Amino acid sequence: MCSSPAPPGLFYFDASYRPVPLEMQFVGVSEKNYLARQNVMNEVCYNKVRASARVHNLICAYNILRK
Numbered sequence: 001m002c003s004s005p006a007p008p009g010l011f012y013f014d015a016s017y018r019p020v021p022l023e024m025q026f027v028g029v030s031e032k033n034y035l036a037r038q039n040v041m042n043e044v045c046y047n048k049v050r051a052s053a054r055v056h057n058l059i060c061a062y063n064i065l066r067k
Helices: 033-055
Strands: none
Touching: none
16 A cells, blocks of 8 residues: 555555564465365464464464355
8 A cells, every 4th residue: 555645644654664574375275165164274274373373473363254
């Protein structure tokens, strides 16, 4: 997002303000069965969070389900 001039109250923080760059990961699950899909998504999310926590990273997990 970049706006010029910035409206009052809108702040833009680029990468120079962050001591550690943000990382985003997308994972797709092709399972058709709802319960199986939920289980796969939970397992994948848990494993990714666990791996990131091992190296002492902060974690914010956001899951969205599209029908």
